[in-house]
Each structure stands twice: as C-alpha cells, then as structure tokens.
Amino acid sequence: MTNTPPAPETQVADAAPDNWVDTMAPAATRPYLRLSRADRPIGTWLLLLPCWWGLTLAMLYDQSARWEDAWIAIGCGIGAWLMRGAGCTWNDITDRNIDGQVARTRSRPIPSGQVTVRGAVIWMCVQALLAFGILLTFHPAAILLGVLALVPVAIYPFAKRFTWWPQVFLGLAFNWGALLAWTAHRGQLDAPAVLLYAAGIAWTLYYDTIYAHQDIEDDALIGVKSTARLFGANTPQWLRRFLVATVGLMGLAVIFAGTEQASVLALVAALAGPWAMGWHLAWQLRGLDIESPEKCMILFRANRDTGFIPLIFFVGALLV
Structure with missing residues (x-):
C-alpha cells in the first residue's frame, strides 16, 4: 500500500479532451471518476449492451413485456456503470x-x-456495494448469476500474465449481462441466452484485439500477453473468424429464441440484427490499420454503435 501523495490533476491520456469529468465534475471527484473510466464511457456501453440484448431477446422468446422489464433495463444501466467502475478500479489496483x-x-x-x-x-x-443493492431487486436466479459474475471480473486483470488469450476472460466478464438480464426477465437460464453470451464473447475478442494493438510495443517490452501480440500481422484473418462467430452465434440465439412463439415477420426482423451487425464489423475491418494506435482507438470506440445495431432490430421485432 502506497502513501504517495496525490499528484497535480492530470487528464488520462486516452480520454477525450472535452469529456465531462475533466470539464464539469467537481475537482475532488475527478481522480476517482477517472479511476472508474467515467471519462471514457465506451466500456460502460460495451458492458451494458449485452444486458439489453439478453432482455429484449428474452421478451421475444416468451412474447411478453412487463413493467418490471423497464426496471431491469434501467437497473442494468446503473449497474453497468457501477460495475464497470468497480472492475476498472480493481484492474488498475492489480496493474498499477x-x-x-x-x-x-x-x-x-x-x-x-x-x-x-x-x-x-x-x-x-x-x-x-451500490451495484449489489440494485442486483437484489432482481429475480433470485439473476442475483445468483450476478454474484458468480465476480469470478471472471476478479480473474481478468491477471489473465495477461498467464495466457495469450486474456480477451477471452474479458469477454466472459463483459458479456455476463446477457445471461443475467435474460434470467431477470425469465426467472431461469435458457439456451438462447447461452448462445447470445457466446456471441458476445466472440465480439469482445474482435474489438479488444483491435484495442490491444495500441499497446503492442510496450506489452512486448514488459512481457504482457494479448491476442494482438499473438496474432500480429495475421490479426485481420483472426478478426474475420471472430466476425463470423459473432454473427453465427447471435443468429442461432435469435432462431432458438424466436421459433416457438414469435411470428415469422418478428423472427426475420430479429435475424436482421446480427446480419447488420456483421456488416458494421466488416466496415471496421476494411478501415483497420494495426500500425496506427489512433485508428485502433477510433475503431474500438465504434463498437458502441456496433452493439446498438442488433438491439434496434430486437426491439423492432417486439413491435411487429
């Protein structure tokens, strides 16, 4: 434990210059908000969107929408912000x-x-603790899943020390919400949610490999492992595989969720989600330059929009 006094206020290098933490938040709170990555909201979106996928697909599965689903959506939003902050704080403690x-x-x-x-x-x-308070308002089965989510969260910061595939552990942690939100709605875990979870893991492998290319030289010098270092110049080929896995697994999740009760039109609308998501991932791949950290960051941040694409189609499928 260090007793080093706080340094003068410093903006984090990869935060947008005009982010709200550095321009609007009270000065005393800024270091802690930076620790939570509140100045870089992309991670919160990447954690939240699989939750909303799981919730909307569960609603399609049983063709029901209840008032408590609105709370599940809101609770997941608040919980994602809090748990992303807690997870990033844990990551920074272990990686200091x-x-x-x-x-x-x-x-x-x-x-x-x-x-x-x-x-x-x-x-x-x-x-x-604040996130746990929100979790307690969900179905007991979802509460159990929420507690189990702490396992991959705790392991992830250490993964880059013992495996070339730390992005798998990030995927396990970041897409857990697909399982949790599905279960919060349904009261049980079903096969479509597991397929959706697997699709999210493949998606995480895609975007976080791009993200890891920003640090590939420093990581090599200090011995930190990543899929970016493992794949090297072969990264585009691996990203294509992750793209296919993401679209294929999400498509299967939609089929399993929609074939029993959803109409043919609703099923087609939902299937358009992974199809359109795949085109957005392909667009990213065409613009990829693994030698440019700036381009890698731009493409990584573009995955907020990538994750919204299937959600829009899932919501549309509920309305037809």
Missing part, C-alpha cells in the same frame, strides 16, 4: 506497476499518484 510502464496508461490515477491504493480499494467497494 504495469500501467506505469506503458505510455498510454501511465497517466491513470494510481500510477500517476492522483489516488492511493487504499483510496482505490475503498472506492471499488463503494461501487460494488
């Missing part, structure tokens, strides 16, 4: 020595001295 050796991450609050490790631990616990 590594982050100080990487150009893009050395400005983060712990290695730059803005927040002490003790302060980070307290902040992590506060966020996790």
Whole structure:
C-alpha cells in the first residue's frame, strides 16, 4: 500500500479532451471518476449492451413485456456503470506497476499518484456495494448469476500474465449481462441466452484485439500477453473468424429464441440484427490499420454503435 501523495490533476491520456469529468465534475471527484473510466464511457456501453440484448431477446422468446422489464433495463444501466467502475478500479489496483510502464496508461490515477491504493480499494467497494443493492431487486436466479459474475471480473486483470488469450476472460466478464438480464426477465437460464453470451464473447475478442494493438510495443517490452501480440500481422484473418462467430452465434440465439412463439415477420426482423451487425464489423475491418494506435482507438470506440445495431432490430421485432 502506497502513501504517495496525490499528484497535480492530470487528464488520462486516452480520454477525450472535452469529456465531462475533466470539464464539469467537481475537482475532488475527478481522480476517482477517472479511476472508474467515467471519462471514457465506451466500456460502460460495451458492458451494458449485452444486458439489453439478453432482455429484449428474452421478451421475444416468451412474447411478453412487463413493467418490471423497464426496471431491469434501467437497473442494468446503473449497474453497468457501477460495475464497470468497480472492475476498472480493481484492474488498475492489480496493474498499477504495469500501467506505469506503458505510455498510454501511465497517466491513470494510481500510477500517476492522483489516488492511493487504499483510496482505490475503498472506492471499488463503494461501487460494488451500490451495484449489489440494485442486483437484489432482481429475480433470485439473476442475483445468483450476478454474484458468480465476480469470478471472471476478479480473474481478468491477471489473465495477461498467464495466457495469450486474456480477451477471452474479458469477454466472459463483459458479456455476463446477457445471461443475467435474460434470467431477470425469465426467472431461469435458457439456451438462447447461452448462445447470445457466446456471441458476445466472440465480439469482445474482435474489438479488444483491435484495442490491444495500441499497446503492442510496450506489452512486448514488459512481457504482457494479448491476442494482438499473438496474432500480429495475421490479426485481420483472426478478426474475420471472430466476425463470423459473432454473427453465427447471435443468429442461432435469435432462431432458438424466436421459433416457438414469435411470428415469422418478428423472427426475420430479429435475424436482421446480427446480419447488420456483421456488416458494421466488416466496415471496421476494411478501415483497420494495426500500425496506427489512433485508428485502433477510433475503431474500438465504434463498437458502441456496433452493439446498438442488433438491439434496434430486437426491439423492432417486439413491435411487429
């Protein structure tokens, strides 16, 4: 535990210059909000969107919509913000020595001295407890799943130390909401949710491999593993495989969810979601330049829109 006093206020390197944390938040809260990545909201979207996929697909599965579904959607939104913050805080606590050796991450609050490790631990616990309070309002089966989600969250920061595939562990953690939201609506876990979860993992492998190419040189120097380092120049070929897996698995999830009760029109509308998502991923692939960290960041952030595409079609399928 370090007793290093906080350093002068420093914006995190990969945050947008005009983000709300650095322009609007009270000065005393900024280091902690940066620790939670509140200045970089893309991660919250990537955690939240699989939740909304799971909820809307569950509604399609049993052709029912209840008032409590609105709370599930809102609760997932608040919970995603809190748990993304808690998870990122945990990640920065465990990676504080590594982050100080990487150009893009050395400005983060712990290695730059803005927040002490003790302060980070307290902040992590506060966020996790608030998220747990929201989780307790869901179905008991969903509560159990929410508690189990802590396992991949806890393991992920260490994965890059022992496997070339840490993005798999990120996918396991970031797409858990597909299982949780489905179960919150249905009261049980069914096969379509598992297929949707697998599709989300493939999607995470796609976008986080692009993201990891920003740090490939520093990671090589300090011995941190990633799929970006593993694939190297073969990254485009691997991304095509992840694209196909994402679209195929999500398509199967839709078919299993929609064949029993949904109309043919609703099923076709829902299937258009993974199809359109695949085209957006293909667009990213055409613009990929693994030698350009700036381009990699732009494409990574574009995955918020990628994740919204199937959601729009799933909602549309509920309305036809």
